[in-house]
Amino acid sequence: MTFKELQQYFQSELAPIYPKDETQSLFQIMVMEFLGLDRIALRSSIDLPLKKDDENRLKDLAAVLLTGKPYQQILGKAAFYRLEFLVNEHVLIPRPETEELVELALSTLTSASNSSLSLVDIGTGSGAIPIVLKKHLPLAEIHALDVSEKALEVAKANALALQCPIHFHLMDVLQEPLPQNFDVIVSNPPYIGLDEQRAINQSVKDFEPRLALFSPTNDPLLFYKRIAALVETQLNPGGYLFLEINQKLGPQTLELYTGRLSKLDLIKDLSGNDRFIVGKK
Ligand SMILES: C[S@@+](CC[C@H](N)C(=O)[O-])C[C@H]1O[C@@H](n2cnc3c(N)ncnc32)[C@H](O)[C@@H]1O
Numbered sequence: 001m002t003f004k005e006l007q008q009y010f011q012s013e014l015a016p017i018y019p020k021d022e023t024q025s026l027f028q029i030m031v032m033e034f035l036g037l038d039r040i041a042l043r044s045s046i047d048l049p050l051k052k053d054d055e056n057r058l059k060d061l062a063a064v065l066l067t068g069k070p071y072q073q074i075l076g077k078a079a080f081y082r083l084e085f086l087v088n089e090h091v092l093i094p095r096p097e098t099e100e101l102v103e104l105a106l107s108t109l110t111s112a113s114n115s116s117l118s119l120v121d122i123g124t125g126s127g128a129i130p131i132v133l134k135k136h137l138p139l140a141e142i143h144a145l146d147v148s149e150k151a152l153e154v155a156k157a158n159a160l161a162l163q164c165p166i167h168f169h170l171m172d173v174l175q176e177p178l179p180q181n182f183d184v185i186v187s188n189p190p191y192i193g194l195d196e197q198r199a200i201n202q203s204v205k206d207f208e209p210r211l212a213l214f215s216p217t218n219d220p221l222l223f224y225k226r227i228a229a230l231v232e233t234q235l236n237p238g239g240y241l242f243l244e245i246n247q248k249l250g251p252q253t254l255e256l257y258t259g260r261l262s263k264l265d266l267i268k269d270l271s272g273n274d275r276f277i278v279g280k281k
Pocket residue numbers: 091092093094095098122123124125126127128129145146147148151171172173174175188189190191211212213
């Protein structure tokens with residue numbers, strides 16, 4: 001079988017769950033990662049036959065992709081804000097919207113006068129948010145917490161691999177206070193209510209951790225209510241808040257913070273959806 005024939009095989013095998021464009025890029029990603037060919041080498045080999053072992057390997061990968069498993073979990077890594085993070089089934093694959101959240105935080109904090117501020121990321125998952133922030137704010141004292149021990153293992157491995165000293169805490173933010181008061185609170189908490197589950201893509205439900213996606217109750221704003229209380233008690237005066245939110249609940253989420261912060265904005269993501277709340281105490 002030639003590379004071109006294998007590409008066609010990917011297309012027809014994955015057609016039930018992926019559009020054509022995506023099967024093309026999945027094929028390229030798998031060839032690059034597992035056979036070590038870059039795009040240019042693939043282009044010049046497209047009419048050449050593969051070794052039988054390589055053909056079988058790629059066909060096996062197509063079968064795994066057909067289960068809906070995200071390719072980042074197959075590779076064990078995901079790109080985020082120009083860095084590479086280890087990921088597995090215990091952490092949410094960091095999303096492009098979250099890169100925008102980090103960008104919003106950095107654009108405010110790098111120009112803030114005191115760069116030695118203290119910051120906490122609530123529900124850190126892979127640790128992508130605090131690690132990128134630490135890379136860009138080296139003097140900041142950065143903390144990150146999660147209720148999932150397995151997620152924290154991944155976050156700690158990422159912090160070690162990317163050489164970012166971060167204070168990690170295993171804790172349930174719905175039950176316990178933050179370990180100290182902070183100048184900055186950042187969070188992308190679970191924001192899907194249990195009754196919204198049916199609308200979520202099956203592959204996300206099958207392969208990404210429920211703990212990362214769903215509020216433990218029918219209230220999709222549960223974590224935002226808790227964070228609003230923490231803003232009152234544990235965010236230092238003059239401190240900042242950066243939140244990723246459920247796009248369907250922009251005004252309702254904003255309402256929770258109204259009167260608690262001196263500056264407050266609801267910000268859209270690049271797709272035009274209500275996606276972030278930025279505030280200053
Ligand atoms: C939407 S994921 C965000 C992960 C990561 N920050 C990101 O943006 O890619 C939410 C995270 O919150 C954690 N979490 C869920 N319930 C929690 C709780 N009660 N206390 C602390 N963390 C919690 C989950 O384990 C998950 O890692």
